[in-house]
Amino acid sequence: MAVMTYAEAACEALAEAMRADPTVWAVGEDLGRGGVFQQYKGLREEFGPDRISDAPISEAAIMGAAFGAALVGTRPVVEMRFADFALCATDELVNQIAKARFMFGGQSRAPMVIRKPMGMWRSSAAQHSQSLESWYTHIPGLVVCCPSTPQDNYSMMKAAIACDDPVVFLEHKDMWAVEGDVDRSEAYSFGKARLRATGDDLTIVSWSKTCVEAEAAAATLAGNGISAEVLDLRSLWPWDKAGVLASAQRTGRILIAHESVQVGGFGAEVAATIAERSDARVRRLGAPRSLIAYAPNLEDQLRVTADKIAAAAKEMVGV
Amino acid sequence: MAAGNYDIARGTALLTMMERIRAFEEQACLAGERDGLVLGAIHLSIGQEAIAAGICGALRADDLLISTHRGHGHTLAKGADPTAMMMELLGRAGGCCGGKGGSMHIADFGAGMLGANGVVSANIHIGAGAAHGLKLLGDDRIVVDIFGDGAMNRGPFLEGLNWAGVFALPVLFVCEDNVYSATTRTEDMTAGPGPVARAEALGLRTTAVDGNDVEAVAEAAAEIAGRIRASRQPEFLHAKTYRQHGHTYFDPAKYRPEGEAARQRAEDDPITRQRDVLKAAGIAAAEMDTIKSAAEAEMVAALTTAAAAPWPASATVFDDVQDIGSPAVEAF
Numbered sequence: 001m002a003v004m005t006y007a008e009a010a011c012e013a014l015a016e017a018m019r020a021d022p023t024v025w026a027v028g029e030d031l032g033r034g035g036v037f038q039q040y041k042g043l044r045e046e047f048g049p050d051r052i053s054d055a056p057i058s059e060a061a062i063m064g065a066a067f068g069a070a071l072v073g074t075r076p077v078v079e080m081r082f083a084d085f086a087l088c089a090t091d092e093l094v095n096q097i098a099k100a101r102f103m104f105g106g107q108s109r110a111p112m113v114i115r116k117p118m119g120m121w122r123s124s125a126a127q128h129s130q131s132l133e134s135w136y137t138h139i140p141g142l143v144v145c146c147p148s149t150p151q152d153n154y155s156m157m158k159a160a161i162a163c164d165d166p167v168v169f170l171e172h173k174d175m176w177a178v179e180g181d182v183d184r185s186e187a188y189s190f191g192k193a194r195l196r197a198t199g200d201d202l203t204i205v206s207w208s209k210t211c212v213e214a215e216a217a218a219a220t221l222a223g224n225g226i227s228a229e230v231l232d233l234r235s236l237w238p239w240d241k242a243g244v245l246a247s248a249q250r251t252g253r254i255l256i257a258h259e260s261v262q263v264g265g266f267g268a269e270v271a272a273t274i275a276e277r278s279d280a281r282v283r284r285l286g287a288p289r290s291l292i293a294y295a296p297n298l299e300d301q302l303r304v305t306a307d308k309i310a311a312a313a314k315e316m317v318g319v
Numbered sequence: 320m321a322a323g324n325y326d327i328a329r330g331t332a333l334l335t336m337m338e339r340i341r342a343f344e345e346q347a348c349l350a351g352e353r354d355g356l357v358l359g360a361i362h363l364s365i366g367q368e369a370i371a372a373g374i375c376g377a378l379r380a381d382d383l384l385i386s387t388h389r390g391h392g393h394t395l396a397k398g399a400d401p402t403a404m405m406m407e408l409l410g411r412a413g414g415c416c417g418g419k420g421g422s423m424h425i426a427d428f429g430a431g432m433l434g435a436n437g438v439v440s441a442n443i444h445i446g447a448g449a450a451h452g453l454k455l456l457g458d459d460r461i462v463v464d465i466f467g468d469g470a471m472n473r474g475p476f477l478e479g480l481n482w483a484g485v486f487a488l489p490v491l492f493v494c495e496d497n498v499y500s501a502t503t504r505t506e507d508m509t510a511g512p513g514p515v516a517r518a519e520a521l522g523l524r525t526t527a528v529d530g531n532d533v534e535a536v537a538e539a540a541a542e543i544a545g546r547i548r549a550s551r552q553p554e555f556l557h558a559k560t561y562r563q564h565g566h567t568y569f570d571p572a573k574y575r576p577e578g579e580a581a582r583q584r585a586e587d588d589p590i591t592r593q594r595d596v597l598k599a600a601g602i603a604a605a606e607m608d609t610i611k612s613a614a615e616a617e618m619v620a621a622l623t624t625a626a627a628a629p630w631p632a633s634a635t636v637f638d639d640v641q642d643i644g645s646p647a648v649e650a651f
Contacts, residue, residue: 025455050455056485061444061478068448071433072383096445103424104326104434105417106639143643165641190643214535239645 001183006038007176009150014040015158016184018047019077021257027050027066027234028079028115036081036119043213063089067097067110075111075161083170084118084127088286097166098141113160113167118146119209119259120303121174125294131208131260131287136168137237137269143167144236146208150180152234155188163190172209177242191238199227202253204309205244205270207233216306217257217313222231224310226317236266241273248280255283255315257309260285285312325600328375333533334607336594337371338614340392341365341590346618347391347422349567352525356409356626357568362389363420366531366563370495373536374463377544381422383431383453383462384407385446388423389495389562390435393465397445398430402621411628418631431460436461439500440470443479443492447553450488454551454641464488469500471514483553491543492518493556494638495530497562518555520634525622529556531589532598561587 001297004012018024025047027042032054034041045050055062059080060066066076086093097110120129136144141167147153153171196211197218207215211232218228229247233239248254254274256267268283274282287302343362351357364371371392375384378397386393392523395401399415407414408422415427425433433449436442446464453460470476483490494514498505511517515525524546528539536558543554561583566571572580594607637647 014637023456043490053486055480056481058478058482059442059484060474064441064444064475064479065448065451065482068385068433068445068450068456070448071458072449072452072458074452079541091438092444094438094443100434101641102639103420104428105415105419106414107426107428108434140640140646143641149643163643165643167643238649241649280419286538 001181003179004150004154004182005176006150006153006171006178007037009154009182010171011039011041011124011159013154014161015043015046017161018051020258021133023073024075024077025053026077026079027053027055027062027083029055031079035079039171039176057083060087060092063092064096066112067092070110070112070280071100071108077113077116077161080114080116082128083118083132086114086116087178095138095195098139102141109164110166111164113157113169115169115171117173118170119172119174120299123294123296123299126291127293131132131258132262133208133236134264134266137266141166142237145169145234147234147235148175148208148211148232149170150178151182152184152194153189154182154184155186156234159188159190159297170208171205174275175209190235191240192234193240193243194232194234195229196232197228197230202229202255202313203228203229203244203247203251204313205231205233205254205256206258207236208259210257210304212304213304214257214309217309220306220310221313224314224319226313226319228313239270244270244274245278248274248278252279254282255285255309255313255316257285257304259304260286261289265290281316283311283312283316326414327600327602329537330534330593330597330600331602331610333372333376333537334590334597335610335614336369336396337375337533337590339393339617340368340371342393342614342618343404344391345620346622347405350405350622350626351407351568354626357411359421359423360567361408361570362566363564364389364392366583366588367495367497367560368392369533369536369593370465370493370530370558370560373533373538374465374493376537377540378463379460381431382460383433383460385433385442385449385464385468386421386435386607387439387442388435388437389467391422392424392433394425395428396433397427397432399432401618402624403427405621405625406628409625409628410630412631413624413628417635432587440466440473442466443470443475444482445484446492447479447488447490450483450553452491453484454486454488459548461544463493464490465493465495467500468494468496468498468505470494472500472509473516477516477521480518480523480553480555484522487551488553489547489551490553491547492523492553494555494557496557496559499562499566501566502570502572515555523553525555525557527559530560531587531592533589533593549644560589582616587603588626590647630639
C-alpha cells in the first residue's frame, strides 16, 4: 500500500506496464516534459523519447498514427491533452479505431488507451471543461472508463493497457492532486462498480468526480436520517447493470448524478434500464443543457454539487 | 527503352497483373449490374491499374500497404486471393473480411494489405502510424500509403506527411491522381500548384511519374522503395492517371467533358500502352491475348465460386466488435 495522487497512480501504472512490455509506448503533446498535468512525470527520463513521444499539435494525427502503430503490433497510450481537443480526432476514433476489427472481419486489433482529461475545474470556460463520456458509450467497439480515485486510476489504467480493445480513458482533471491509498495488487474488472457507501433508503449512482459529491451528499443525508448507498460505476461501457439493479431492488430508489449535461447523458441510459427492469423509482441529476462559463458565479450554476444531490435525494425519499 | 536491356519477364508480369485487376473489376461490375449480387457501392480503378501493378511489384511480400475506397487493384496486386475478395464484394462467408466490410473495407492482413478505407484521406496518418510502429519495433519493412488526389484537401494530408517527416518514418506516400474528387474536378477545388508542391513544402523527397506507364511506375517504385528501406525516410510519389469510369460503378459520369473518357481509353489506357511496349519488345499479340483470357477466366471462376458461397453465419453478427463489453454478451 502506498499513498499516491491520482496523477501519480496512473503514471506508476504506465511505468510498470512499460517495464513489463516493450511494445507499450505513449504519444502526445508535451509528454517529454511530463505532460501538461505532469501525469507522465519522470517517464521520459526512464524510457526515452521514442516511447514517451512528443507530438505535433495534431490530435487527428496522434490518434490516427497511434492506431496505425497498433495495427502492426504496438500498444499505444494516446494522450489527447483535453477531452475537448479529442474532438479533432473524432473520425480516427469513431470511424477507424472503433470499427477496424469488425470491418476487417477480425484481422486486426487496436489495443490502445486513449486518455482524455475531462471535466470542470475552475474558469476554463466552454472548450476546456466538457464531460462527453456519454458520446463514447454510444460507439460500439469502445470501452469507456471514468476513474474517480487514485486506486482506480492505477488499477484501471493497468487493465486498460492490458486490454486488446480500444479504451477511452477519461480522467477528471480536477482530481490530479487528490491523494489516496493505492494497493498495487488490487486488480480491476471492467464493468464492476465500486460500493463507496452503503445505505437502505436510496442508491446514488455516479462516476468520475461526481462520486466525491455523492459521498458528501450521503454524509449530509445521514445527518437527516436518510441512509444513502453510493455506487461508483467506474466504467460506463460495460457498466454494472447487475450491481445497480441489485441495489435498486434493495433500496427502491435510484438517483443518478453526473457532471455532464443531463439531456442525452449516460444517466438517461441508467435510468431507462432501471425503469425497464425493476420497480424502483428513478431520477437523474445532470448539468443544465447549457455552456460552461468562465466567471465563477456563472460556472457554479452548471455544477452538480453535493447540496443538489442531497436535495434531490430528500425529494425522492419524501423528507 | 532499349530492346536489348528490356526485362521481358517483368514487363509481362506487369501486364498480367493489370489484366487481372481489370478482369476482376469487370466481373465485379457484372456481378452488380447483370446479377444484382454486389449490394453496395463499388469504386472502380479501371484505367488506373498501372499504379497498383507497378508499385506492388516493387515491394517485398511482407511490406505493408494501406489503401482507399478505390482499392481492389492495390489489394489484388499486394497478393490477396481474388476469390476471397469477390466473396467479400458479395458479402459472403469466406470473404476476406467475413462479409463484414464489403468493397470499401477490403483488407488482407496476411498479404500485408492493411485495409481500404471508406473515408477519404483517413489512411494517410494511419499509414504513417504503421511505419511509426515498424520503427519502434525495429522492423525493416516499409509501408506504402496510396490515396487519391481528393485526399490532398483534407487535414490528414498535412498532418500525416508532417508526422512522417518529423519522426523519420519508412513510408512511401503515393498520390494516385485520377483527376476527379468524387464527381468534381480536383483542380477546381485545389488552391496552389498541387500535391507535389505541398509534399515538398513539408520536406519530403518527391517524384512525379506518368501513372499510366506501368514500366515507369515500376522503375520509380523500385528505386524509391530501395531508398526508403535504406534511409528510413518518407518519400512522396505523384502518379497521374485517369478514372475511366464514374465515382461508383453506377455513376454515368455525365459531368465529364464530352469525349474525355473515350479519348483517354483510346489514347492513354495503361494496358494498351503496355501491350505496345511488349509488342515492340517482340512479344506476339497472341501471347498477350492469352494473358488476358487467362485473367478473365480466373475472375469468372472467382465470381462463380463467390456467387455459390453462403451468407455469413448469422451468429457472426456480434463477433469481432470488442472483447470487453461485447454485444455477444450484452448488446443493450
